Amino acid sequence: xxxxxxxxxxxxxxxxxxxxxxxxxxxxxxxxxxxxxxxxxxxxxxxxxxxxxxxxxxxxxxxxxxxxxxxxxxxxxxxxxxxxxxxxxxxxxxxxxxxxxxxxxxxxxxxxxxxxxxxxxxxxxxxxxxxxxxxxxxxxxxxxxxxxxxxxxxxxxxxxxxxxxxxxxxxxxxxxxxxxxxxxxxxxxxxxxxxxxxxxxxxxxxxxxxxxxxxxxxxxxxxxxxxxxxxxxxxxxxxxxxxxxxxxxxxxxxxxxxx
Amino acid sequence: xxxxxxxxxxxxxxxxxxxxxxxxxxxxxxxxxxxxxxxxxxxxxxxxxxxxxxxxxxxxxxxxxxxxxxxxxxxxxxxxxxxxxxxxxxxxxxxxxxxxxxxxxxxxxxxxxxxxxxxxxxxxxxxxxxxxxxxxxxxxxxxxxxxxxxxxxxxxxxxxxxxxxxxxxxxxxxxxxxxxxxxxxxxxxxxxxxxxxxxxxxxxxxxxxxxxxxxxxxxxxxxxxxxxxxxxxxxxxxxxxxxxxxxxxxxxxxxxxxx
Numbered sequence: 409x410x411x412x413x414x415x416x417x418x419x420x421x422x423x424x425x426x427x428x429x430x431x432x433x434x435x436x437x438x439x440x441x442x443x444x445x446x447x448x449x450x451x452x453x454x455x456x457x458x459x460x461x462x463x464x465x466x467x468x469x470x471x472x473x474x475x476x477x478x479x480x481x482x483x484x485x486x487x488x489x490x491x492x493x494x495x496x497x498x499x500x501x502x503x504x505x506x507x508x509x510x511x512x513x514x515x516x517x518x519x520x521x522x523x524x525x526x527x528x529x530x531x532x533x534x535x536x537x538x539x540x541x542x543x544x545x546x547x548x549x550x551x552x553x554x555x556x557x558x559x560x561x562x563x564x565x566x567x568x569x570x571x572x573x574x575x576x577x578x579x580x581x582x583x584x585x586x587x588x589x590x591x592x593x594x595x596x597x598x599x600x601x602x603x604x605x606x607x608x609x610x611x612x613x614x615x616x617x618x619x620x621x622x623x624x625x626x627x628x629x630x631x632x633x634x635x636x637x638x639x640x641x642x643x644x645x646x647x648x649x650x651x652x653x654x655x656x657x658x659x660x661x662x663x664x665x666x667x
Numbered sequence: 668x669x670x671x672x673x674x675x676x677x678x679x680x681x682x683x684x685x686x687x688x689x690x691x692x693x694x695x696x697x698x699x700x701x702x703x704x705x706x707x708x709x710x711x712x713x714x715x716x717x718x719x720x721x722x723x724x725x726x727x728x729x730x731x732x733x734x735x736x737x738x739x740x741x742x743x744x745x746x747x748x749x750x751x752x753x754x755x756x757x758x759x760x761x762x763x764x765x766x767x768x769x770x771x772x773x774x775x776x777x778x779x780x781x782x783x784x785x786x787x788x789x790x791x792x793x794x795x796x797x798x799x800x801x802x803x804x805x806x807x808x809x810x811x812x813x814x815x816x817x818x819x820x821x822x823x824x825x826x827x828x829x830x831x832x833x834x835x836x837x838x839x840x841x842x843x844x845x846x847x848x849x850x851x852x853x854x855x856x857x858x859x860x861x862x863x864x865x866x867x868x869x870x871x872x873x874x875x876x877x878x879x880x881x882x883x884x885x886x887x888x889x890x891x892x893x894x895x896x897x898x899x900x901x902x903x904x905x906x907x908x909x910x911x912x913x914x915x916x917x918x919x920x921x922x923x924x925x926x
Contacts, residue, residue, distance in 0.1 A: 457746075458716030458780050465877035466866070487716075487781075488880070495866045496878060518793060521717050521910055522746075530912075534777060534861035566924050573921075575859075576914045593925045597913040600834075602793035607725065607754045618724035619755060621747070646924050648914035653779055653789075654856040655835045655907035662832075665825050665905050666852045 416442035416504035416568060419532075421489040423453045423511065423524030426471065426481045430510035433553035434542065435477055437561050438507055441568060443476070447493040450481040454513075456524035458531070459485045468492050486524035490531040505568065506532035506577075510556050511543035516581045516635040516645060517599040517625055529577040530651055538567055539577035545639060546584040555590060556582040559644045563593070579647040583639055594643040599636040600629035675701035675763035675827060678791075680748040682712045682770065682783030685730065685740045689769035692812035693801065694736060696819045697766055700827060702735070706752040708783075709740040713772070715783035717790070718744045727751050745783035749790040764827065765791035765836075769815050770802035775840045775894040775904060776858040776884055788836035789910055797826055798836035804898060805843040814849060815841040818903045822852070838906040842898055853902040858895040859888035 418438050422431045426448045438444045447468070461484045472479040482492055486508065494500065511525040520526050525541045532539035540563060544556040559582050567578070583590065605623035612618055627636050635645040677697050681690045685707045697703045706727070720743045731738040741751055745767065753759065770784040779785050784800045791798035799822060803815040818841050826837070842849065864882035871877055886895050894904040 452722055455719040455721040456716070457718045457786065459718040460714040460716070460781055460880060462714040462880060463711055465869070465871075465879055467875075467877055491864050491866065491880065492878070495864060496868075518910065520912055521789070522719055527716065530780070563924060570923055573914070573917045576917055578921075578924075595918050595921045595925055597915060597918065598911050600911070605750050605754060607750065609755075610724070612724075616726070618726055619751070620724055621719060621721060621750065646921065648917040648921055649912045650914035651777065651780055651912065652857050652859070653908045653910065653912075655832070655909035656856060658832045658835055658907040659854050659856065662837075662854045662905065662907055664829060665822060665837075666854055 417501060418442045418444050418505045418507060419493045419503050420444060420446045420507045421486050421528045422448050422509055423456060423486045425449050425451045425453065428512065429550060430512050430544065430553060433557050434507055434510045434560065437557050437564065439475065439477065441564055442504065445493065445497060446477060446479045447489040447497055448481055449486060449489065450483055453485055453524050455522050456485045457522050458487055458527040460487050461485060466492060468496060486528035487531045490528050503537050506537050506539035509542035510553055510560065512551055513543065513547040514545045514581055515541065515543040515579060516639055517601045517627065518603065520579055520598060526579055526649065530649060533575055533577040533651065536574045538572040540564065540567060540580055541577065542580045544582050544584060555585065555587045558587050563646065576648045576650050579649050581635060581639055581645045583642050585642055589642055590644060591642045593646055594638040596635040596638050596645045596647050597633055598647060599627060599634040601625055601627040676760060677701045677703045677764045677766060678752045678762050679703060679705045679766045680745055680787045681707050681768055682715060682745045684708050684710045684712065687771065688809060689771050689803065689812060692816050693766055693769045693819065696816050696823065698734065698736065700823055701763065704752065704756060705736060705738040706748040706756055707740055708745060708748065709742055712744055712783045714781050715744045716781050717746055717786040719746050720744060725751060727755055745787035746790045749787050762796050765796050765798035768801035769812055769819065771810055772802065772806040773804045773840055774800065774802040774838060775898055776860040776886065777862065779838055779857060785838055789908060792834055792836040792910060795833045797831040799823065799826060799839055800836065801839045803841050803843060814844060814846045817846050822905060835907045835909050838908050840894060840898055840904045842901050844901055848901055849903060850901045852905055853897040855894040855897050855904045855906050856892055857906060858886060858893040860884055860886040
C-alpha cells in the first residue's frame with residue numbers, strides 16, 4: 409500500500425458468481441478499508457482451479473454501481489477476473505489488495521488446488537499483490553456469513569497494516585459456528601489429504617448413462633499444525649500459500665533419470 | 668508396479684483432446700510398456716488447470732479400440748479423465764502409471780499451474796500413482812514429436828524400473844529440436860516467473876467489445892538448476908512436482924495474524 413493518504417485499492421473476485429451472498433458479504437467488509445472494484449464470473453465457477461479462457465473471447469460488463477463500488481461480470485474464470493480487473497477495468501493502476509470469496513464451502517486441505525477462489529488469489533500472488541481468499545465451511549446459498557465477515561475484517565486490517573511477504577497469498581477458512589464459539593486464529597499448513605471420489609452413475613430420460621462427481625475428503629494428516637485440525641477445533645485457519653510446486657526433496661533421488 | 672509377470676496398466680490422458688497428434692505419439696510409446704487405456708477430453712481443454720466438473724453431468728464414450736488399446740472420450744476436464752478412468756473405465760483396478768500428453772506446447776515455469784496436462788498428473792499423484800506429464804515446446808497441431816517420443820520412452824523405462832517417490836509426479840518438457848541436438852536430461856526446479864498478460868481488445872461484428880488473453884512468460888530466475896535454463900540450453904527438463912502449496916517459510920512471520 410502506498411504511504412499516502414489515498415485509500416487502498418481493493419479488487420474483489422469470487423468463484424460462486426455475481427449473485428452469491430458470500431460476495432456481497434465480502435464487499436460490505438472491504439468497503440470499510442478502501443476503494444472497491446468487483447470483477448466476478450457471470451455464474452457459478454466452483455472447482456475451476458487455475459483455469460483460464462484460451463479458446464473463447466472474454467466479455468466483460470459493468471452491471472452495477474452502488475455505494476461507490478463498481479461491479480463487473482464476465483464469462484471468464486476467477487483467474488480471468490484478476491487479469492481483466494488489472495488490465496481492462498483498472499488499466500494497470502496499482503492494486504493494494506485482492507480479495508476472493510467469501511466462498512460458500514471449505515477450501516482447506518487439497519481442496520485448495522481445485523478452488524477457483526484460491527486460484528484467483530494465487531494469480532495475484534504471481535505479481536506479488538497481497539491477496540486473501542476467504543471461505544466459509546457452509547455450502548448453502550443462504551449461509552450465515554457473520555462469523556466469516558468478522559474474521560475477514562480482522563485479517564484484512566492486519567494485512568493492510570503490516571508488511572506482507574512477497575509472492576504469497578492467504579487461504580482463510582472459517583468454521584461455520586457463531587462468532588463466540590471461535591477459539592481464535594491459527595496459522596496453519598496444508599493438510600495432506602485427497603478427495604476419495606466416487607462417480608454416481610445415473611441414466612437420463614433417453615436411456616443414456618451419465619455421472620456426477622461425489623466423494624469425501626480423506627485426511628492423511630492428523631497433526632495439530634494443519635488446517636483441518638484447526639477447523640475441526642473451531643479455529644479460523646490462515647494459511648500462507650505459494651506456487652513453487654517443485655518437490656525439492658526428491659531432486660537428488662531422481663538423478664538416476666539424468667543418466 | 669506389481670512384482671508379477673503381468674504387464675503394467677497405463678492410463679493415458681491429455682488436455683488437447685482425442686484428436687491430438689501428441690496423444691497418438693504417447694500411445695505409440697506407452698504400448699511398448701504395458702496395457703494402455705486412454706481417457707481424454709472430447710475436444711481441446713488447454714489452460715484448464717485443476718478444474719473439475721461439478722455443475723454438469725459427465726458423459727463418457729468408448730470411441731475406438733485399436734491395437735489392444737481402449738479409447739474413451741468425455742465432456743470433462745483432464746482431471747475428470749483421471750477420475751473417470753479410475754472409477755468408471757478401470758473399476759478401481761490398480762493403475763501402475765499415468766501418462767499425460769504429449770502436450771502441444773511448453774508446461775515449464777509457472778505454466779505448470781495453468782496446465783490441464785499437468786493437473787491430470789498431479790491428480791494421480793494425490794493417490795500416489797506414479798505419473799508423468801510430457802510436453803513438447805511446439806504448439807503446432809502437426810508438430811514433430813520424434814524427440815519427445817524418444818525421451819518419453821527413456822523416462823518411462825526408468826520410472827517403471829526404479830522405486831518412484833510417493834505423492835509426486837514428473838513434469839517433463841522437451842525442446843523442439845532434433846534428437847541429436849539434445850544435450851541430455853536435467854532434473855530441474857520450477858523457474859520463478861509469471862505470465863505478463865495483455866488482453867487484446869477487439870470489436871465483434873455487432874459492435875461489441877471482446878478480449879483475447881495474450882502475453883509472454885516473464886522469467887525472474889536465471890539460475891542453472893531451473894527448467895527454463897535447461898530448456899533454453901537444449902536439455903530435456905524433468906521436474907518432480909508435489910502439491911503442498913503451504914509457504915512454510917512464512918508460517919512464523921505471519922504469527923502476528925493470530926494475535
